[in-house]
Amino acid sequence: MKAKVYVTLKPSVLDPQGKAIKHAVELLGFNAVSDIRKGKYFEIAIDGSRSADDARADAEKLARDVLSNPIIEDFRVEIEQ
Amino acid sequence: MKAKVYVTLKPSVLDPQGKAIKHAVELLGFNAVSDIRKGKYFEIAIDGSRSADDARADAEKLARDVLSNPIIEDFRVEIEQ
Numbered sequence: 001m002k003a004k005v006y007v008t009l010k011p012s013v014l015d016p017q018g019k020a021i022k023h024a025v026e027l028l029g030f031n032a033v034s035d036i037r038k039g040k041y042f043e044i045a046i047d048g049s050r051s052a053d054d055a056r057a058d059a060e061k062l063a064r065d066v067l068s069n070p071i072i073e074d075f076r077v078e079i080e081q
Numbered sequence: 082m083k084a085k086v087y088v089t090l091k092p093s094v095l096d097p098q099g100k101a102i103k104h105a106v107e108l109l110g111f112n113a114v115s116d117i118r119k120g121k122y123f124e125i126a127i128d129g130s131r132s133a134d135d136a137r138a139d140a141e142k143l144a145r146d147v148l149s150n151p152i153i154e155d156f157r158v159e160i161e162q
Contacts, residue, residue, distance in 0.1 A: 006122055007122075008122070008124065018123075021123075021147070021148070024147065025143060025147060028146070028147065030139060030142075030143060032127050032128045032130075032131050032135075032136070032139055033125055033126070033127060033128075033139070033143070034126045034127065034128055035124075035125070035126035036123055036124070036125050036126070037123070037124045038121065038122070038123055039121075039122035039123070039124065040119065040120075040121065040122060041087055041088075041089070041119070041120035041121060041122040042099075042102075042117060042118070042119055042120070043089065043116075043117070043118045043120065044114055044116070044117050045114070045115045045116035045117070046113050046114060046115065047113045047114075047115055049113075050113045054113075055113070058111060058113055058114070061111075062106060062111060062114070065109070066102070066105065066106060066109065067102070
């Protein structure tokens with residue numbers, strides 16, 4: 001079973017890395033791009049013996065405790081069979 | 082319109098950062114986790130005046146040319162209205 005965790009900065013938090021990418025992209029001529037924000041993405045392989053609910057609980061605990069900083073980041077978990 | 086770009090290391094490429102996270106996670110007692118791979122995630126805001134096809138073409142060019150290293154990384158693009 002695979003869990004996918006997406007970690008993004010909260011909307012109110014500045015993202016200087018995203019701003020730098022946006023600036024570079026503008027110089028390359030992509031004029032339709034109005035904003036870029038960078039996040040993190042994790043693919044977690046979980047033993048097939050766990051139920052989907054247990055796997056989701058594990059992945060959410062992992063995302064909250066290890067993979068994200070809940071003060072400045074949000075996360076989202078998807079489970080794939 | 083929003084484009085989401087997911088960049089992951091190709092399966093054949095070693096991911097030492099993911100391995101380090103997996104090791105830390107094991108020490109914390111998550112025994113059901115058999116592997117973790119870390120990727121990048123970008124949210125790109127694209128002018129609403131572009132059609133969905135144009136936005137996808139832009140986002141794919143951006144992902145290929147700027148956001149990923151095609152030698153060691155794969156990418157996936159999703160368009161959200």
